[in-house]
Amino acid sequence: MKAVIFDKPGLENLKVEDVPIPEVKEGEVLIKVMMAGVNPIDYFVVTGSRKAEPLPHIPGAEFAGVVESIGPNVTNVQRGNRVVVYPRLFDGTCDMCLVFKEMLCRNGGVIGVSCNGGFAEYVKVPSGNVFKVDEGMDWELAASMPVSALTAYHALNSASLSLNNYVVVVGASGNTGMFATQLARLVFGAKVIGVSRKKWVERFGAFMAVEKEQALEKVKEVTNGRMVDVVIDPLGAETFLNSLELLRPNGKLVTYGVLTGSNVELPISKIYNQQLSIVGTTGGTRRELADLLNQYKWLQVKTWKKFKLEEAKTAIESLSSPERDGRIFIDLTTQ
Ligand SMILES: [Zn+2]
Incomplete structure (x- = not known):
């Protein structure tokens, strides 16, 4: 699959390469990415002010797509479902998780920061992070919900x-x-x-x-x-x-x-x-994301530009463009 990847921090080190499609294990879901939102966090990860793991690293914290395959013991989604991905990693067992504040998990992280993210044709994530969305929801709005x-x-x-x-x-x-x-x-x-x-x-x-x-x-x-x-x-x-x-x-x-x-x-x-x-505040809870997905019909997104995966560097640089007037996306719908 094609992925945006870097082996050391710096926008100049960002490349698009062919890498193996991730293998899903128990409790994991493989998603074919359709649209990814570009956010300041991606800039901080690529430029090194947020530490990225693993290296080489695929950034991308906010994305939506279609379930390609599921690992054993995944029951909440099926192949073909349109989904968005809650971006916080959480263990589900610490004192913060037990009061439904997953974004404050003692052993938590962020997808695209502490594991590979969605600036790629495919990404694998834990099933507890995957939320189904309505067929009628357009990809730009879907890719704006999780962050x-x-x-x-x-x-x-x-x-x-x-x-x-x-x-x-x-x-x-x-x-x-x-x-x-x-x-x-x-x-x-x-x-x-x-x-x-x-x-x-x-x-x-x-x-x-x-x-x-x-x-x-x-x-x-x-x-x-x-x-x-x-x-x-x-x-x-x-x-x-x-x-x-x-x-x-x-x-x-x-x-x-x-x-x-x-x-x-x-x-x-x-x-x-x-x-x-x-x-x-930082991010939000899974419960709040579920709430939002029920209210999406009231919401719209102002899009400025959509870039191809190959143009990810320009997409991230454009975050600070004085001409920017709305959101920036990496569009994989034609890939
Ligand atoms: Zn926790």
């Missing part, structure tokens, strides 16, 4: 967002932001202000798109100075302190990314005087 949509959904759940709450989504046109915007509006019934230069976020559920320089002023204006209940901010250091300023007393800031840097100086007295909460 982009799930991360957004878990962040909103962790903020206990409720009906008619005001929420600001920072980076509303990004991979997770476009889903946080839609889910906050359509599933939670919140009023969403999207921080983005892209006006299309207003078609995805934001009642207003604002540029980040105007966010404070606009939030004051539309809330009559009351400010917002929740801010979802995956961007990190550059926006973090501004996001705190957008919160009402007792408000919550949810963080799950550091694209613009990892360190800030925190105004501790503001946090306790206003009783603010800073909530960290």
Whole structure:
């Protein structure tokens, strides 16, 4: 099979090679990949800021496809099923797994990071990670559920967002932001202000798109100075302190990314005087993914570009392109 592979970190070391199709063992499922979403985590893996195992390594944390074959004792899927793959590896037995927080598993990992991923014609995964999807679900949306949509959904759940709450989504046109915007509006019934230069976020559920320089002023204006209940901010250091300023007393800031840097100086007295909460989240649970797959008909994905497997390097580099306007996929539907 063809696979995107590297034997040492660095985008320049990424190649497309013929490698053997993985052999499925007990409890494993072989998937023919149809579409793979490209995310910052893939960039971090390929460039070495996340340690990849094994080497040589096939990246790709988010993908959807068709079951090609199953190993012994697999009962949840059959050959031919359309599926998506929950990206967190988990043992199912530790204290975190026992309370259904598989993404915090003591012995966990991430598919495409701590084992080979989905930037290949075929990938094998544990059957507990495989979820069937509707025949009617298009491949781009399917390949956005396990990382982009799930991360957004878990962040909103962790903020206990409720009906008619005001929420600001920072980076509303990004991979997770476009889903946080839609889910906050359509599933939670919140009023969403999207921080983005892209006006299309207003078609995805934001009642207003604002540029980040105007966010404070606009939030004051539309809330009559009351400010917002929740801010979802995956961007990190550059926006973090501004996001705190957008919160009402007792408000919550949810963080799950550091694209613009990892360190800030925190105004501790503001946090306790206003009783603010800073909530960290990572990925989501299997239960939340199952929930999302039942609600997919409400959701859409904004696609910018689809690349062939052979163009994976350009696809990953394009994540930081200033022209990027929507998601990047590796499309294997014609392969
Ligand atoms: Zn565990």
